[in-house]
Amino acid sequence: MRTRHFLTLGLVGIVGLAAIGLVAGSALVAADAPAKAASPAAGQSGEKLVPLDIKLPKPMFQGTPKNIKPSATLEKYTEKPRPPFSAPEGTKNLSAGKKVTSSDMAPIVGELNLITDGDKEGSDGSFVELGPGTQWVEVDLGAPADIYAILVWHFHAEGRVYHDVVVQVSDDPDFIQKVKTIFNNDFDNSAGLGLGKQLEYIDDYRGKLIDAKDAKGVPARGRYVRLYSKGNTSNDMNHYVEVEVFGKPAK
Numbered sequence: 001m002r003t004r005h006f007l008t009l010g011l012v013g014i015v016g017l018a019a020i021g022l023v024a025g026s027a028l029v030a031a032d033a034p035a036k037a038a039s040p041a042a043g044q045s046g047e048k049l050v051p052l053d054i055k056l057p058k059p060m061f062q063g064t065p066k067n068i069k070p071s072a073t074l075e076k077y078t079e080k081p082r083p084p085f086s087a088p089e090g091t092k093n094l095s096a097g098k099k100v101t102s103s104d105m106a107p108i109v110g111e112l113n114l115i116t117d118g119d120k121e122g123s124d125g126s127f128v129e130l131g132p133g134t135q136w137v138e139v140d141l142g143a144p145a146d147i148y149a150i151l152v153w154h155f156h157a158e159g160r161v162y163h164d165v166v167v168q169v170s171d172d173p174d175f176i177q178k179v180k181t182i183f184n185n186d187f188d189n190s191a192g193l194g195l196g197k198q199l200e201y202i203d204d205y206r207g208k209l210i211d212a213k214d215a216k217g218v219p220a221r222g223r224y225v226r227l228y229s230k231g232n233t234s235n236d237m238n239h240y241v242e243v244e245v246f247g248k249p250a251k
Contacts, residue, residue, distance in 0.1 A: 047088035052149065052246055054085075057120040057156075059205045065159030068202060068233055073187045074161065075199040082206055087148040087246060094147075095139045095225070095245040102137045104130040108237065112137065120242045122157040122205065132236035134164060134191045138226040139243055144171055144250040146219040150182070152227060153207040153241035161200050162238070164191040164230035167210055169222035180220050183210045191230055207242070221250055 041049040064077045100112040109129035119126045154162045164186040170179045184196035212220040229238045
């Protein structure tokens with residue numbers, strides 16, 4: 001009986017150890033199993049987000065321009081690549097070839113259609129020069145659109161800072177009603193469009209990418225995009241090489 005009792009205990013022990021081994025083995029298998037692939041990022045309305053395909057012109061200068069002094073209102077310049085900007089799949093440049101009007105309809109240099117012609121190079125013949133003081137250019141997208149980002153190249157043959165840069169969106173071509181400001185670095189309100197909270201920046205070949213979404217990720221909606229400036233650190237004139245408006249037709 002004693003022998004049978006020991007045999008029974010031995011069998012129980014072996015079975016118990018085998019069970020523990022199976023549980024441990026299962027845990028190891030689970031730990032080693034590959035993680036489930038992350039789902040694509042989703043936008044405010046659940047759309048799949050993809051990086052914008054932005055084509056950049058060649059650089060015209062290198063390093064921080066020595067004639068521009070650091071200040072509390074100036075964004076620190078860096079040559080690091082800009083992080084990708086993601087927007088819903090199907091977002092494209094809606095401003096290509098679109099009509100442009102301006103507060104200065106007789107530019108000193110160039111024609112207004114250069115602003116949406118796709119040429120972003122900084123050489124002569126690629127930019128428009130407007131008169132001094134506060135001036136604006138306005139792009140008519142042709143129909144209301146959901147706007148996710150705006151890219152603007154003022155002038156990048158040399159490093160400059162353009163003053164009182166304000167970007168607005170509206171369905172009113174006169175920008176009187178339902179105007180949404182998506183960028184404003186006029187820190188002293190000298191342009192009279194409100195006190196700006198964004199920093200001034202040094203223009204270069206990358207252009208200035210402006211996020212047009214609000215804090216909740218909702219894109220700005222409108223047919224017209226208006227951009228203001230008031231001279232720069234090299235002279236009192238206003239310049240534009242190209243403006244790109246990335247969005248989708250409003251539903």
